[in-house]
Amino acid sequence: MISYLNIYAFCKVVKGKEKSVICDLHRGNIKFIPNEMYSILEELEVNSIGYILNKYTEEVDAINSYIDFVLKNNFGFISNEKEVFVEIENKFETPEIINNAIIEYGFEAYSLLKLVDNLNKLNTKFIELRLTKFSSNNLYELRKVLYYLSTSSVRNISILLPYDRDAHDSIVSLKEQYPIINKMVFYGFSEDVTEGDILYTTKNITQINGYNKENTIVNCIEFYYESLKYNTYYNKKISIDKAGNIKNCIKNDTVFGNVNTDNILDVISTKSFQELWTANNDKIIDVKHNPLRYNLMISNDLIKTGNNEYKIKW
Structure with missing residues (x-):
């Protein structure tokens, strides 16, 4: 048989x-x-x-x-016969223009509320807010932003901020008031501590911004199919630094515009801004022969080498 x-x-x-x-x-x-x-x-x-x-x-x-x-x-x-399986639906195509945004903010340089309103218009789903400073005086503005986000397209927001003993309890209470907050990270703490989805770290904001997630391996259907065509770190991602500069990633040097002078939709629609979106691992010299290339998320900046290929910037 x-x-x-x-x-x-x-x-x-x-x-x-x-x-x-x-x-x-x-x-x-x-x-x-x-x-x-x-x-x-x-x-x-x-x-x-x-x-x-x-x-x-x-x-x-x-x-x-x-x-x-x-x-x-x-x-x-x-x-006894060759089975013909129906191919799993490719789930990497999503309707939002921007999927995730990293915002560095120091309560100056630009309007955070205006920025998140623009991101909402792009159907952004996830926001990581990195506050370069914070005190009790900034609570009112932060509350306004969280209130707005609670009724927006954003599904959840992570907040990273410097540890301040006087403002700590008030900040933690925001998590109960606004369920949209899925994680809080207090940096500049005396030790590394994890309390559920509230983290305390000894790292400073410079270390956090410059961190590359080395050897991050993901093994799931959505990630696999996205990685076949797109760069899973840069695809549909936008970052805004503390000066309002629009980037692919906070730690990258290339600036594509500024939120104070440029329309975000116009900036992200350019070929130059979206170039790294399609720089999948088959195009990255360092990993294109790695059998785990469709499971790897590479957060480093990429340098174009010609022939539509890239190398990792270390």
């Missing part, structure tokens, strides 16, 4: 330069495999198990071990 090995649609086999991986996007399981196994699995996509065993008579034990590996890890199953 003819039998076939069927890999589940949510299990993706990705080839790298030295080794490959099988990523189970449903269960979050990742397993490294040799490139020889990748080649056999590729042939088993269209050929029966018997055909492959007869073709590679000297590799029977290895091929059987590959099949056992797939079955043991529940990456697939054997059947």
Whole structure:
């Protein structure tokens, strides 16, 4: 009886330069495999198990071990006919113009309320507000902004601010008043402490702004499909520094405009601003041969090298 090995649609086999991986996007399981196994699995996509065993008579034990590996890890199953799976819906296309925004604000230089109103018009879903300073005198303005955001397109907001003993309790109480706040980070604290979704860190704002999330691995369906076409860190992202400069990321040097003089929609609609949105990992020299390239989020600035490729700026 003819039998076939069927890999589940949510299990993706990705080839790298030295080794490959099988990523189970449903269960979050990742397993490294040799490139020889990748080649056999590729042939088993269209050929029966018997055909492959007869073709590679000297590799029977290895091929059987590959099949056992797939079955043991529940990456697939054997059947008497080749199953045709309906491809999982690509969920990387989202309707919002801007998905997430990082705002650095010092209660001067520009109007925060006007900025978030403009971001709301772009259907922005997530905001990270990095306050460069804060005291009790700034509570009124912050409350106004949070009140506005509570009825906007924004789903949640994270707030990072310097630790101030006098204003601390008032700030923490905002989280109860405005459920849209999903996380608070107090920087410049004496030690690193985590209390639920309230974090205290010894880092300062400069360290936070310059931080790169090295080796961040994500294994889920939405991330995978987005990474096939887009850069998962820069796609639909905007950052505003404390001077109101519009950037792809706070730590990047390139400035595309300023919120005081330029229309945000006009700026983000330019080809130059959106260039990094499509700089996916297949175009990044440092990782394009990494078998985990569709699971990696790279937050570094990127330098264009020609041939529509980039390298990571360290």
